[in-house]
Amino acid sequence: MSEEVRQKKLAEARKKLREFQQQRGISVPSGAKKKKKIKNGSSPETATSDGHSPEDAPKDHTAPAARPSDDTMSPAGVLSPSATSSTQNYDPENVPFVLSESTFSSTESLRQLSQQLNGLVCESASFVNGEGLASSANIKALESRYQELSLALDSSNLTNKQLSSEIEELKRQNQEIVDQLEKEKQEYKQKLAKEQGALREQLQIHIQTIGILVSEKTELQTALAHTQQAARQKTGEAEDLAGLLQSSQQRVGDLERTLCAVSTQQKQADRYNKELTKNRDALKLELYKNNKTNEDLKQENSELQEKLRVLVTDKEVLQLRMDELQKKLEMSELLLQQFSSQSETPDSKEQLQQALEERAQLETRVEQLKDLLKQLQVERDQYAENLKEENAIWQQKMQQMSEQMCKLREEKEHSVTLGTGGHSVPAETHQALQVAMDKLQSRFTELMQENVDLKERVEELEHRCIQLSGETDTIGDYITLYQNQRAVLKERHREKEEYISRLAKDKEDMKVKLLELQELVVRLVSERNELYGKFLGAAQSPAGESTPALPAPQATGAAHSQGDLQEVSLADSAEPDPAALENSTAQQIMQLLCELQSPQEYAGLSKNPCIPFFYRADDNTGVKIMVI
Structure with missing residues (x-):
């Protein structure tokens, strides 16, 4: 029964994995390919360098790349409902894919934040050096932008911590599931071996019992023949003993009377x-x-x-x-x-x-x-x-x-x-x-x-x-x-x-x-x-x-x-x-x-x-x- 349940669970897990892979293959843009490259050993900086460079960050911070509707990260670095549902539908075989996607989204948000911070630093440096005077409106805009960026940075840090903890939890769950499967497999093998040994022993016992019964049958047949012959002899002896029985009964009566007298004396004593x-x-x-x-x-x-x-x-x-x-x-x-x-x-x-x-x-x-x-x-x-x-x-x-x-x-x-x-x-x-x-x-x-x-x-x-x-x-x-x-x-x-x-x-x-x-x-x-x-x-x-x-x-x-x-x-x-x-x-x-x-x-x-x-x-x- 445990083996059938395990097989059913594995079939359901493979089915869910195939459905999830099909959905991701239809809706994931070119960014997904980059995540797969990251999974294959390339670093996050190498995966993102083909589109943008760190020097081009000030140019691109106002126009972030559009993400598909099923992406797991929002522009502010917060998990979307689809990410939550995908986390709940956890399967041991698609864990590397989910990890690469979350890692890429957090890395890209960090890269954008670093570019924006570099631009702000450059502007503040130029303002301090007197290279250009900004109006009060630009200063207020910069301050508000700075506050937004700081909030975004805090939220991204919090998101990174949450994602790292989720990664550790998923790794631990994956290891537990693998250990459990291995343990069940060993238990099933041991149980199967025990059942086979017990069946072999029972079979051997039945074989021995059959042999013993056959030998007893032959012995009983010979004993029956001897018994019939002895019965014929005893019938003659019984007639002789009938006469002796009457004399013995008389002797027993005398002994009983003597025993009663002795018992009364014993009771008195x-x-x-x-x-x-x-x-x-x-x-x-x-x-x-x-x-x-x-x-x-x-x-x-x-x-x-x-x-x-x-x-x-x-x-x-x-x-x-x-x-x-x-x-x-x-x-x-x-x-x-x-x-x-x-x-x-x-x-x-x-x-x-x-x-x-x-x-x-x-x-x-x-x-x-x-x-x-x-x-x-x-x-x-x-x-x-x-x-x-x-x-x-x-x-x-x-x-x-x-x-x-x-x-x-x-x-x-x-x-x-x-x-x-x-x-x-x-x-x-x-x-x-x-x-x-x-x-x-x-x-x-x-x-x-x-x-x-x-x-x-x-x-x-x-x-x-x-x-x-x-x-x-x-x-x-x-x-x-x-x-x-x-x-x-x-x-x-x-x-x-x-x-x-x-x-x-x-x-x-x-x-x-x-x-x-x-x-x-x-x-x-x-x-x-x-x-x-x-x-x-x-x-x-x-x-x-x-x-x-x-x-x-x-x-x-x-x-x-x-x-x-x-x-x-x-x-x-x-x-x-x-x-x-x-x-x-x-x-x-x-x-x-x-x-x-x-x-x-x-x-x-x-x-x-x-x-x-x-x-x-x-x-x-x-x-x-x-x-x-």
């Missing part, structure tokens, strides 16, 4: 295997949860160890503070002796007023400490309830796990019996399941033992927190008593007898408070021991193993009176354990210890307040205070 797999997955999940709980408890253990270290450091700071208070006690005795020997001072009333105000403040502080003690007791009760709930949850989990273990043992025994009776479960699978069950059981036992140990440590740390709370309350009571005695010392400065009576009264109050504190601490320790015993009994019963019970912590030291002295133990002899629980009670204890580390200065005296009591460290890492 598969069902038991699935149940065992589900139970194993459940145990793995429970083991993962236990591991996660163990990690959380270990993290809490480390955090509480850090807090316990902080509490120990605070306790040491308090011990140093008590040493300072002992020194201040000695100073207070000296002050007491001085106050007993001195007379009343003028500012005793002011000191008495300040002492009363300080006493009121200390009473409010005592009320706050009592409220804090109640709050700590409430938190202790709440924590005990939480431990009970957790204990119940663990007991329930232990019961569930024991039931699951019983079920797994029964299923394992059942699967073993099935394995011995038939080959439903492989021995390797059964052994692997048994090993996995033993590992899970041992791991679960270890986790439960670790949980029990952690709970015991938590219980001990709870006891330590309660003990620290009791020590804090005792220190607060002693500070309150110290402030009261300071007020009594100030009042004794005014009146000795009243001071002695108040001191005795404060001493009795202090003894009552110490007895109350002792009862409170003993009660807290007894409650803690009860909770501890209950927790150990509940934790040991579901685990199936007896864990060694930790020694119960010692109770707080019993108060005993020796004359006018009373000794109270504020710490037991148990060593601090690194495990602890994080709760609000520990935070309140830390806050109270920080408050005790920064006692308030009073403006009434130049020294810190003092209290008449002695402080020393117990042999069992306890704190003992003797009140005078």
Whole structure:
């Protein structure tokens, strides 16, 4: 198809070329012959020299040669409509002719312009030299002529530029068309070669196929003869096999019944295997949860160890503070002796007023400490309830796990019996399941033992927190008593007898408070021991193993009176354990210890307040205070 289209286009182009050549041959004057000479190699100056010479230009500039109606250039050098139409009807074969014609017209117009300019230059030179004087009318005519010539020159230059650009464009189009034709020709040749090769290959394939079919036909004919002979032989054998078929059918029936029995056993074994797999997955999940709980408890253990270290450091700071208070006690005795020997001072009333105000403040502080003690007791009760709930949850989990273990043992025994009776479960699978069950059981036992140990440590740390709370309350009571005695010392400065009576009264109050504190601490320790015993009994019963019970912590030291002295133990002899629980009670204890580390200065005296009591460290890492 592309070749036919190309041939049609070429035929139309040749037809148009012939028509164009005929038209140009009829209407082109002698100037066309000159253009052909230019095309054949002669220069434009040689082509135009036969009619005119450059010296004759002034004579001919008023009478330009007449051009035919179909010429492509107007006298002013502008393209005519015929030139435009001829440019549009472009054909590759008549391009040289059009180029020669446009070149000749532009060259002739340039030659005429140069002749006119030479004439004007000569006239202007003669006028400058004074050879002739022109009238004003001639000058105006020359000026107008000069303007016309300049306009004509500009238009001719513009026309030349347009023509040169058109020439370049036509050359480019001609080259593109030639390249396109060559490319189409090559493509057509390649396509034709490909089609011929494909046809040759198809022909060769058909020839081979025909040969193969002929050989197959002969082979099939021979095979048909052999098959007919074999069919005659097989008919005899079929009669013999008919009897064997009946016996085979009976054997197949027996085998099918046996296969049904085996398949039912296999299904049961598969069902038991699935149940065992589900139970194993459940145990793995429970083991993962236990591991996660163990990690959380270990993290809490480390955090509480850090807090316990902080509490120990605070306790040491308090011990140093008590040493300072002992020194201040000695100073207070000296002050007491001085106050007993001195007379009343003028500012005793002011000191008495300040002492009363300080006493009121200390009473409010005592009320706050009592409220804090109640709050700590409430938190202790709440924590005990939480431990009970957790204990119940663990007991329930232990019961569930024991039931699951019983079920797994029964299923394992059942699967073993099935394995011995038939080959439903492989021995390797059964052994692997048994090993996995033993590992899970041992791991679960270890986790439960670790949980029990952690709970015991938590219980001990709870006891330590309660003990620290009791020590804090005792220190607060002693500070309150110290402030009261300071007020009594100030009042004794005014009146000795009243001071002695108040001191005795404060001493009795202090003894009552110490007895109350002792009862409170003993009660807290007894409650803690009860909770501890209950927790150990509940934790040991579901685990199936007896864990060694930790020694119960010692109770707080019993108060005993020796004359006018009373000794109270504020710490037991148990060593601090690194495990602890994080709760609000520990935070309140830390806050109270920080408050005790920064006692308030009073403006009434130049020294810190003092209290008449002695402080020393117990042999069992306890704190003992003797009140005078």
